[in-house]
Amino acid sequence: AMVAHGRVQLLAHPLSQKYLQMKWNSYGKYFHLANLLFYCIFLAFVTLHAYLQMLKPYNASNTIYDDVASGNSTNSTWQNIDPKTQFESWIALYTSTVAILIYNFIGLIREMCNIKEQKCHYIMDPSNFVSWMLYISSVLMVLPCIYPIYDNIQYSAASITVFLSWFNLLLLLQRFDQVGIYVVMFLEILQTLIKVLMVFSILIIAFGLSFYVLMSKVGHALMVFIAILH
Known part of the structure; x- marks a missing residue:
């Protein structure tokens, strides 16, 4: 009720x-x-x-x-x-x-x-x-x-x-009282971890995309340089 x-x-x-x-x-x-x-x-x-x-x-x-x-x-x-x-x-x-x-x-x-x-x-x-x-x-x-x-x-x-x-x-x-407290602690930590990962995933995506663009350009420039040498 x-x-x-x-x-x-x-x-x-x-x-x-x-x-x-x-x-x-x-x-x-x-x-x-x-x-x-x-x-x-x-x-x-x-x-x-x-x-x-x-x-x-x-x-x-x-x-x-x-x-x-x-x-x-x-x-x-x-x-x-x-x-x-x-x-x-x-x-x-x-x-x-x-x-x-x-x-x-x-x-x-x-x-x-x-x-x-x-x-x-x-x-x-x-x-x-x-x-x-x-x-x-x-x-x-x-x-x-x-x-x-x-x-x-x-x-x-x-x-x-x-x-x-x-x-x-x-x-x-x-x-159960004997083990329930540990399960609750684990679930609380898991919820906190998910929230933290959701926030920091923005930085992870930002760095990942930046390095992807950078490495792709470097790889393309390196291939052009090798082609010019040959």
Whole structure:
């Protein structure tokens, strides 16, 4: 109610803090731990899927099953694996694909509920953008395993998904008292660093363009001088 009526500053009152702490100790931390455990399972499947992608048991023209069945994979690492291990990796790849899609579906439902409850305040939270980027990149990562589309950006999507998934785990840990203070410190330093880089990027661009123009002219003059000598 305080947030809905724009009285966010009242949350810093000792009475409000005590009430929130009581709610956290009674049932909040258990829901958060369950959510963290559920997310760790998703994180394990994302890491496993990215690792299996490095083996590349498929290509743009063949499905995973065709490569495993025929043994015509173009990847040397995959060729050195025995057929039983190839089949197990194929099962693990498809299992992780299904698990990631299920998590994304549940996550999208949760995000829709948050949008309905928070409305405009939802946009102001940067962690929500991280979640949406994670959902999109993870879908692009696993989609070529089901249907051969977007396979040219699969590795790029996998790298983004791995980074965002582990970074999102860091955001989930900030709710715990033991490690949360360090996460908050890191996020504050990151925000300050981004602001500083945005300011000094003007000087970086200025020096970069100046030296580019200078070096290009020097190179052109040097080529003309060499041509005259010859």
